[in-house]
Amino acid sequence: MKKSLLTVFAIIFVTFAFAQQSRCPRPLSSAEFNQKKQLLTGNNEGRKLQAAIRLSQESCLTTNQVKDIAMLFNDEYSRLDYTEKAYATVFDPENYYEVYDVFTKFSMAIRLYDFLNGKNTSTPVNPITPVNPVNGEYPNYNYPDFASYSGTKNCGYPISDVTFEASLRGIKGQNEANKLNLLRQFVQNNCLATSQVMKVASLLSSEVNRLDVLRTAYEHIYDVNNYSSANQVFQTKANQDQFMAFLNGNGSTNPVNPTNPTVCKVEDAEFNNVLVAIRRESNIYNKFNITKNITRNYNCFSIDQVRTLVKDFSIESYKLDMAKYLYDYTNPAERRQYFMVGNEFSFSSTRTNLSNFLATKGN
Template structure:
């Protein structure tokens, strides 16, 4: 009797959990069916759902039927693959495509490269406490990276240049940089991209993991020497020793103290004091400078902040904070003299 009750309880639990799973997908499916949404909104909802929820192949096929475009089906399937529960059935998805080339591209970017991916040892950024810079003080969240990664890869002009552009506008973990680098076939392109990406990595001392992506021994040794040289230079850089990097809470306090000053003269004086004593990234300098209305004050702060800025190669981007051509020319001349 007890065994029968136990078996019935277990069966109810299985049915209940299946019902919850089905209910969640059915709710999503009903939302896709709403005619009030445009095709772009429906696509965004499908990408968002597949990024944050486990999904069966049958459900993925069902969701793809809402789209006539093979390119949109491809985006959803690539995005959903990491969360697919029954990957052994993923081959059924290829029948959805009229375009053979997109079906093959889907295969190569999902099932075909799983064996290669499993051989790569990726660093864990969660417990990293090594060398960092103000230019990259918090890596992008993984779910956000996945969405942007898929968006970048689906561009028609996807190449090393578009990857560089994506990297230069974000702070990434070494693992995320490795994922982007893996999409390149040429080892020289990979080597070039890794050199470019180094300053945009949060966990700099984990960057040695990237050597796994280079098979050519000559290029591998060049990469290792490059990382050695960059880390040694950053450790010995007087700019980092002469100024003190701020935590996010400290920086928030500095910015608020500047904002709270009622008189522009005192606000400028306080900003100068903080800039002289601390290291500020491009993003943080921009935020401080935008607290001032006059180009003259902005230019004075920009010149003062250059010395302690850790990512000077991007300092030219701050030109946009100035309004008048005369001050922009003076800013350009200042950089040329440096």
């Protein structure tokens, strides 16, 4: 069914794309492109998105080059935002239907398709200008500042305001049930600041649903010691008490100050099951996406397990991208040894790239 729909999309898309002239005279050569692409790696998701959009506006890229850049993003919404912006100046718009392949979720491919059919003559959008919420869209809470935060962290660094707003754009108009499901996925797949999660929770009408989202988001909070500030999203004392009980460890598997913390570990038997599922796929592109989809359900891979996953890819660029992706899903106690993952690379330039990436993570 999915293949049939994508075939229909492709036929319709090519019909109007062929009628357009190339929007730029000469695409970047492979050497030029690889050099510019290298500059994008190592940034956090928000900065990477801004830099990628700027590159698409300032350079002439082919559809395949746009696909390569889109794959640098971990977040599906960042991929969507980038591919929408990049279309305005792509060299070969008649081939742009191939970009659908960068999405692991079919719904995201549908969104790009809808965008292209409704806005195929759009002009580039300034990527530096953040997508700011309408005045009054978020409640006037006392949002904690994470810029100089140095306490306990559950993830690398929060996504930028640009990515945050772009990600929520398609969620805000949903009904409560759909909104809850989408927001739960969003907070599970991104590193967020307490202030951002407070804004996310405020989009829900039900305080029970707000509590659900706050609990779900905990493992992906950057400024953990500020998380009690999220209590402001509740008006009823019962929900305030439940949230504080969660933070104090009552009913929480991941409390702020756990008295009996669970061991952060992916058991060998479970890891072997992961490998079996991944190794069933021979196409390296599909294998890369499958690996990401499976591993995002874990937070405690050991360095040796990460090395095994990285080594499973035969192409150096995929090894590097996978190594960067898995960092946030590695046992925090072992992350200081993450440089050892570089032993799986064939080229010193790739090891340097990983080292630069780790420097942005504080390693």
